Structure formats: structure tokens, C-alpha cells
Amino acid sequence: MLRLASMEKTNKLTDTDLCVMCGMCLPLCPTYQLYQTETESPRGRIALMQAISQQRIKAEPVALQHIDHCLGCLNCEAICPSQVPYGKLIDEFRNQFNQSINKPLLSKLILRQSTKPDGLNTLRSIASKPVFKQLAQLSRSISNLPGHSLASPPGHINHFYSGAYPKPEQCRGEVSLFTGCIGKSSDYNSIKDVVFILNQLGFDVSIPQQQLCCGALHQHNGQMETARRLLNKNQLQLKQQKIKPVLYLSPACGANLLQIENLTVIDARSFILNELQQQPLAFTEPTQAIALHESCSHRNMHKLKTLNTDLLKCIPGIQIIESSSPSLCCGAGGIQSINYPQQASALLHEKLKSFDLKQTKILISDNIGCSLHIKSAISGYNPDVEVLHPISFLARQLTSTR
Numbered sequence: 001m002l003r004l005a006s007m008e009k010t011n012k013l014t015d016t017d018l019c020v021m022c023g024m025c026l027p028l029c030p031t032y033q034l035y036q037t038e039t040e041s042p043r044g045r046i047a048l049m050q051a052i053s054q055q056r057i058k059a060e061p062v063a064l065q066h067i068d069h070c071l072g073c074l075n076c077e078a079i080c081p082s083q084v085p086y087g088k089l090i091d092e093f094r095n096q097f098n099q100s101i102n103k104p105l106l107s108k109l110i111l112r113q114s115t116k117p118d119g120l121n122t123l124r125s126i127a128s129k130p131v132f133k134q135l136a137q138l139s140r141s142i143s144n145l146p147g148h149s150l151a152s153p154p155g156h157i158n159h160f161y162s163g164a165y166p167k168p169e170q171c172r173g174e175v176s177l178f179t180g181c182i183g184k185s186s187d188y189n190s191i192k193d194v195v196f197i198l199n200q201l202g203f204d205v206s207i208p209q210q211q212l213c214c215g216a217l218h219q220h221n222g223q224m225e226t227a228r229r230l231l232n233k234n235q236l237q238l239k240q241q242k243i244k245p246v247l248y249l250s251p252a253c254g255a256n257l258l259q260i261e262n263l264t265v266i267d268a269r270s271f272i273l274n275e276l277q278q279q280p281l282a283f284t285e286p287t288q289a290i291a292l293h294e295s296c297s298h299r300n301m302h303k304l305k306t307l308n309t310d311l312l313k314c315i316p317g318i319q320i321i322e323s324s325s326p327s328l329c330c331g332a333g334g335i336q337s338i339n340y341p342q343q344a345s346a347l348l349h350e351k352l353k354s355f356d357l358k359q360t361k362i363l364i365s366d367n368i369g370c371s372l373h374i375k376s377a378i379s380g381y382n383p384d385v386e387v388l389h390p391i392s393f394l395a396r397q398l399t400s401t402r
Contacts, residue, residue, distance in 0.1 A: 013050070016049055021043050023041075025075070025079055026041050030329040030331070040069060048067055052064075052097075071332075073300065075300060091219055101222060104338060106338050107221070107335050111335075114217060115213060172201065174203065174206065177207045178211065181213035197398070212230050215231045215256050216255065220334050231259065245266045246264065246266070247266055250369070252334065255301040272311065281399075282398070284315075286317065286397060288362065289320065290312070292308060295365070295366050295367030295370045312364070321356055328350060332367075352380075358382065361384045363378065363388070365388070
């Protein structure tokens with residue numbers, strides 16, 4: 001059985017002692033920059049965790065909320081000279097005090113439904129009911145499924161997400177695609193584009209039907225046992241396929257999947273870039289520049305410094321508009337945008353301001369959570385801007401016809 005790394009010290013927060021309170025993390029912490037208070041910084045949260053763990057202060061809502069505001073961007077870990085495992089500490093603390101940290105109804109529904117096959121897609125089908133107005137608004141903003149209304153049956157979606165997509169000509173290999181929980185309900189086009197590119201490169205693609213959430217949502221929301229169970233179930237499902245490698249689209253999902261032993265798990269962008277370097281495809285030159293948003297999981301969990309730009313530069317003549325604040329979190333934080341919408345909105349406002357969106361109608365985002373969050377507000381900056389996964393932009397520029 002798998003054991004998540006962050007479960008090693010479930011009852012002890014001893015690694016908080018590694019923090020020397022130097023403050024190097026403060027300028028890079030999005031919540032500290034937003035609130036400008038010590039309790040909203042990594043070292044302030046560590047001090048609170050120590051005080052609560054040692055029973056010097058009570059685990060009251062005010063203190064718990066300061067800690068729970070953390071987005072898990074891990075900018076602090078990237079800069080920390082003492083190598084404090086801050087993300088692990090936050091996960092452990094939330095796991096210990098899960099019952100004391102109140103979450104909105106929508107978050108609870110998402111966490112519950114994502115443990116089931118097609119659970120989030122089923123959640124969309126009830127979103128039009130008046131009692132779920134907030135959920136309906138979210139579902140409208142995240143749904144990319146063409147011709148699929150909230151109340152329509154999901155049969156054609158299930159048909160697409162089960163089975164194999166072979167390349168008609170000579171096959172160069174076979175891969176499995178991990179779509180996770182939210183990809184199936186909200187990222188139809190990106191998954192279809194990944195299959196298209198892989199087929200063009202000569203690979204048969206298999207999409208296992210009974211996929212579940214990778215467990216990241218639960219791990220970062222105080223449900224470590226559920227996260228472990230989901231990862232174990234996905235391990236069994238993916239290994240049954242006997243198809244290597246397993247590719248993933250979202251860096252946040254990938255961070256969890258990489259914990260599975262004896263399974264070759266690769267970022268779909270890395271896999272496609274490697275294949276393009278060996279067997280180039282013909283791409284057309286874009287008619288406009290593109291803006292590039294890189295997720296915190298891409299930058300800090302995987303440390304993939306140039307992957308997006310290297311992949312996009314396979315397209316001739318491409319011009320990339322980068323953020324003036326590349327390390328600033330967009331505020332999504334998995335479902336933190338639902339847990340703390342005002343915080344998420346304020347951070348997204350600052351993030352979108354860091355791009356010159358007057359120059360483009362295309363914003364590239366490598367992580368599904370970020371993409372959904374950005375889509376919720378992008379019209380206020382440029383209503384014509386389209387948010388795409390980098391592989392979707394490759395597919396659009398490919399000269400081959402579908």
C-alpha cells in the first residue's frame with residue numbers, strides 16, 4: 001500500500017523547528033503580500049502551528065483561518081535556506097485539525113464527489129437547481145464541453161473517456177492518459193487535443209475509464225486518509241492497464257501520481273516535447289503573441305523552469321508575453337478559490353494585471369485549477385482572451401487536419 005510522504009508524522013509537527021524565522025519567504029508569499037500581516041506569512045503560520053500544537057494557544061477559528069489561508073504555492077520552500085518542508089507541515093496540520101476548519105458546502109460537495117468515478121460530472125448535472133446557485137455559476141464557468149448543457153445526459157462524455165484512440169498508420173508506441181476528476185468534467189478540449197497530438201506523433205492512446213481524483217484536493221484539505229485511498233485505487237487501475245508510460249496534463253495531479261512506485265509517470269508536455277525533438281511536426285506561425293501563465297505546481301513542485309517555453313518554441317515565430325510577477329500565485333490553490341473567494345479574487349486581479357493582455361487574445365495556462373480560476377475573471381481584462389493548455393495551442397497550430 002502507498003503512504004503519502006506527508007503522512008509520515010501525522011501527530012507531530014517537529015519539522016517546524018527547522019524554521020529560523022529569517023523572513024526570506026515573506027516577499028514571495030502571496031497571502032503576506034495581500035494581507036501584510038505576520039500571521040499570513042509562512043513563518044507566522046509556523047509560529048501559530050507550534051503554539052497550537054504545544055497548547056500555548058487554543059485552536060480557535062481566528063488562528064486556524066490564518067493557517068488555512070495558505071495556498072500551498074510553495075514559493076517559501078523554493079527560497080528557504082533551512083529547507084523547511086512547509087507544504088508537508090501545512091498538510092499535516094490541516095489533517096490534525098480538519099474537523100475544526102469549516103469549509104463551504106460547495107467545497108464539501110467537490111471533495112465528496114471527486115472520490116467517485118464521474119463524480120464531478122454528476123455534480124454538474126444537479127447544478128441548475130436553485131439550492132446550488134453557486135455551484136451552477138462555477139459549473140458554467142468551467143464547462144468546455146461543446147453542446148453539453150448542465151442538465152443533459154453525460155453519455156457522450158463517458159463514451160469519449162473510455163477506450164483507446166489508435167493511430168491508423170504505423171504505431172510507434174502506446175501511452176495511457178490520466179485525466180483525473182476535474183479534467184473529465186471541465187477540460188474536454190484539452191484532453192481531445194492531447195490525444196490528437198499523440199496520434200500525430202504515432203502513439204496509440206488509452207484512457208482508463210474508472211479514474212478517480214489523484215487525491216491532491218483531499219491531501220491539501222485535511223483528508224489525508226482519503227487522499228491515500230484514492231492514490232491506491234488509481235495505482236491499481238493504472239497498473240492494470242499494463243500500458244507505459246502514464247501521461248498527465250495537470251502538474252498538480254502529477255505531483256501526487258509520481259508517488260506511485262514502479263509506474264512510469266510523465267508530464268504530457270515533457271513527453272510530447274521529447275518526441276517532437278526526435279520527430280518534428282510542422283506547425284504554422286501564430287498570427288499574434290500569446291501570454292504564458294505558469295502554475296505554482298509547475299514552478300515549485302516539479303521545478304520545470306523552461307518546459308512550457310521549450311514546448312511552445314516548437315512553433316515557429318512564436319512570441320511569448322510573460323508575467324511581470326511570475327512567482328505570484330493566481331489564487332486558485334486547488335479549491336482555495338472556493339474556500340476563500342475574496343482572497344482568490346484579489347490575488348487573481350494582481351496576477352492578471354501582470355500581463356499586457358492588450359497584445360493578445362490567447363493566455364496559456366498549464367494547470368487546470370489555474371485555468372478555471374482565470375476563466376472566471378478574464379473577461380474583465382479582455383473579454384476576447386481565450387485560456388488554453390499549451391498542448392491545445394500546439395494542436396491548433398499543427399498544419400495537419402483532424
